[in-house]
Amino acid sequence: xxxxxxxxxxxxxxxxxxxxxxxxxxxxxxxxxxxxxxxxxxxxxxxxxxxxxxxxxxxxxxxxxxxxxxxxxxxxxxxxxxxxxxxxxxxxxxxxxxxxxxxxxxxxxxxxxxxxxxxxxxxxxxxxxxxxxxxxxxxxxxxxxxxxxxxxxxxxxxxxxxxxxxxxxxxxxxxxxxxxxxxxxxxxxxxxxxxxxxxxxxxxxxxxxxxxxxxxxxxxxxxxxxxxxxxxxxxxxxxxxxxxxxxxxxxxxxxxxxxxxxxxxxxxxxxxxxxxxxxxxxxxxxxxxxxxxxxxxxxxxxxxxxxxxxxxxxxxxxxxxxxxxxxxxxxxxxxxxxxxxxxxxxxxxxxxxxxxxxxxxxxxxxxxxx
Numbered sequence: 001x002x003x004x005x006x007x008x009x010x011x012x013x014x015x016x017x018x019x020x021x022x023x024x025x026x027x028x029x030x031x032x033x034x035x036x037x038x039x040x041x042x043x044x045x046x047x048x049x050x051x052x053x054x055x056x057x058x059x060x061x062x063x064x065x066x067x068x069x070x071x072x073x074x075x076x077x078x079x080x081x082x083x084x085x086x087x088x089x090x091x092x093x094x095x096x097x098x099x100x101x102x103x104x105x106x107x108x109x110x111x112x113x114x115x116x117x118x119x120x121x122x123x124x125x126x127x128x129x130x131x132x133x134x135x136x137x138x139x140x141x142x143x144x145x146x147x148x149x150x151x152x153x154x155x156x157x158x159x160x161x162x163x164x165x166x167x168x169x170x171x172x173x174x175x176x177x178x179x180x181x182x183x184x185x186x187x188x189x190x191x192x193x194x195x196x197x198x199x200x201x202x203x204x205x206x207x208x209x210x211x212x213x214x215x216x217x218x219x220x221x222x223x224x225x226x227x228x229x230x231x232x233x234x235x236x237x238x239x240x241x242x243x244x245x246x247x248x249x250x251x252x253x254x255x256x257x258x259x260x261x262x263x264x265x266x267x268x269x270x271x272x273x274x275x276x277x278x279x280x281x282x283x284x285x286x287x288x289x290x291x292x293x294x295x296x297x298x299x300x301x302x303x304x305x306x307x308x309x310x311x312x313x314x315x316x317x318x319x320x321x322x323x324x325x326x327x328x329x330x331x332x333x334x335x336x337x338x339x340x341x342x343x344x345x346x347x348x349x350x351x352x353x354x355x356x357x358x359x360x361x362x363x364x365x366x367x368x369x370x
Contacts (some may be wrong), residue, residue: 001085001086001087001132001356001360002084002085002087003027003030003085003086003088003089003356004030004031004032004033004082004087004088004089004217005020005023005024005027005030005031005032005033005087005089005090005091006032006033006034006080006089006090006091006092006096006097007020007033007034007090007091007093007096007370008031008034008035008073008091008093008094008095008096008098008213009034009035009036009066009073009094010032010034010036010037010038010042010046010051011036011038011041011042011062011063011066011089012041012042013038013041013042013043013066014274015042015112015183015278016091016093016112018150018183018184018278019110019112019183019184020032020091020165021037021089022184022348022349023089023091023110023352023362024156024305025349026349026352026353027089029050030050030089031050031051031052031307032049032050032051032052033052033054033080033082033096033099034051034052034053034054034096034357035053035054035056035057035066035073035076035096035145036054036056036057036062036063037051037053037055037057037075037231038063039189040288041064042090042125043251044111045073054076054078054079054080055076055182056072056073056079059072065250069251070117070141070143071145071287073094073095074095074098074145074148074149075151077095077096077097077098077099077152077330078099078100078148078152078281079100080098080099080100081099081100081102081103082100082101082105083100083102083105083256084102084105085101085105085357086104086105086106086360086363087106087107087108087356087360087363088101088105088107088108089108089110089352089356090107090108090109090110090156091110091111091112092109092110092111092112093111093113093115093116094117095115095117095149095152097109097111097152097155097156098148098149098152098154098155100155101155101157104137104363105330105363106157106158106356106359106360106362107156107157107158108156108157108158108159108160108213108355108356108359109153109156109158109159109160110160110162110181110352111159111160111161111162111166111170111178112162112166112183112275113162113166113169113275114149114153114166114169114173114174115145115149117142117148118142118145118149119136119146119149119169119173121139121142122192123210125138127247143287149173150173150324152157153170153173153174153176154174154176156176157359158178158179158355158359159174159176159177159178159179160178160179160180160181160194160352160355161178161179161180161181162163162180162181162182162183162275162276163180163182163294163296163297163299163300164180164299164300165275165276165295165297165299165300166178166275166276167180179355180300181348181351181355182276182300182301182343182347182348183278183343184344184347184348184349185278185281185282185285185340185343185344186344186345187281187282187285187337187340187341187343187344188341188345188346190259190282190285190342191259191262191263191282191285191286191337192259192286192287192337193263193286193287193288193333193334193337194260194264194286194287196264196266197263197264197266197288197328198264198265198266199226199266200224200226200227200228200234200264200265200266201216201220201226201228201265201269201291201323202228202230202261202262202265202266202267202268202269202283202288202360203216203225203227203229203230203231203259203267203268203269203270203271204230204231204253204261204262204268204279204282204283204322205226205229205230205231205232205233205272205279205297206232206233206241207229207232207233207234207235207236208233208234208235209235209287210272211235211240212269212271212272212273212293212314213229213235213241213271213272214235214238214242214318215271215293215314215315215316216229216269216271216319217239217242217243217247218242218316218319219269219316219323220244220246220247220269220323221242221244221246221247222245222316222320223320223323223324224244224246225323226246226247226248227245227246227247227248227249228248228250228252228261228265228268229247229249230250230251230252230253230258230261231250231252231253232251232252236249236261236268237337252283258282258284259282262282262283262285262286263286263287263288264287265283266288266290266328267283267288267289267290267291267293267308267328268280268283268289268290268291269290269292269299269318269319270290270291270292270293270302271292271293271314272293272296273293273295273296273314274296274297274298275296275297276296276297276300276301277292277296277297277298277301280292280297280298280301281301281340281343282299284302284307284308284336284337284339284340285337285341286337287333287334287337288310288328288333288336289307289308289309289320289328289331289336290307290308291308291310291311291319291323291326292308292309292310292311293310293311293314294311294312295315298310301343303339305330306331306335306336306339307331307335307336307339307340308331309322309325309326310322321364332340339356345363
């Protein structure tokens with residue numbers, strides 16, 4: 001089988017790149033087509049991959065400021081012809097699903113989200129605090145590119161969503177059906193419950209406004225509850241101003257220290273609205289319950305009363321009410337961890353392989369059998 005992977009851009013390391021790393025582990029001989037590649041900003045292991053970039057990679061400053069060139073990405077991917085492959089697997093949050101394929105190619109799009117810069121522009125602009133002229137230009141470009149994005153989505157043969165939230169967006173924006181395969185989480189090998197836990201609640205997150213860490217900080221301050229906040233970001237100073245003496249900011253925590261931090265907490269607080277959210281799965285892999293806002297990917301990963309609890313409104317009062325009633329002794333760490341195993345990396349790999357084989361087989365089937 002000839003298979004190509006497609007990724008939006010390779011100049012930062014996040015959840016999309018975690019998915020890509022697993023796809024490369026599954027298909028190590030597959031070339032990776034992407035718009036740009038900045039090897040100095042990514043793990044050294046990437047340099048062993050067969051990465052093929054577009055003409056965008058030569059533009060000045062694009063490796064560190066790729067958002068400035070967003071209007072050009074559809075042009076780059078729209079001109080990329082991958083019709084020579086049997087299967088194309090795009091790992092999309094931006095525009096990479098727009099590659100061209102032929103009638104004998106099965107294009108599977110693993111959709112992290114429909115393109116935010118187009119379909120949820122106002123939230124993105126408010127979060128990034130662009131100037132008024134930039135916002136006006138962005139709205140004009142977004143209107144133009146929604147047509148392109150919709151048309152590109154119609155060329156995809158099979159959509160796979162990362163959560164029910166993203167599945168609903170694919171239907172709403174693209175009018176396409178999709179199946180769900182949850183993103184890979186290193187549950188089995190990396191995390192394990194601890195014999196006992198300590199007296200603290202935990203937040204693990206980038207400290208940026210839309211993550212709503214302020215809700216956890218203010219709620220724990222009001223209730224005089226110990227809270228550890230692991231992570232860094234531009235919102236830290238504002239959050240520190242909101243925090244009382246029971247809230248401690250740890251800053252960046254190395255990956256190797258996170259499993260123990262998860263395993264010893266009373267519960268993880270997950271106050272934001274995310275497409276999926278790997279952190280709640282990691283906490284549950286360590287046997288700890290999750291207190292999450294009722295929405296987004298948490299609806300797929302947290303079982304109320306069994307692996308955690310929901311608060312219904314994105315307000316301090318709503319979170320305070322749940323924290324007051326919360327008792328970690330109501331939760332069984334073994335049951336919580338068993339639930340987290342549904343999201344293990346091995347499950348993702350098995351389900352992706354099955355989807356690829358099914359799509360490939362359907363392409364080779366006689367037309368009368370399709």
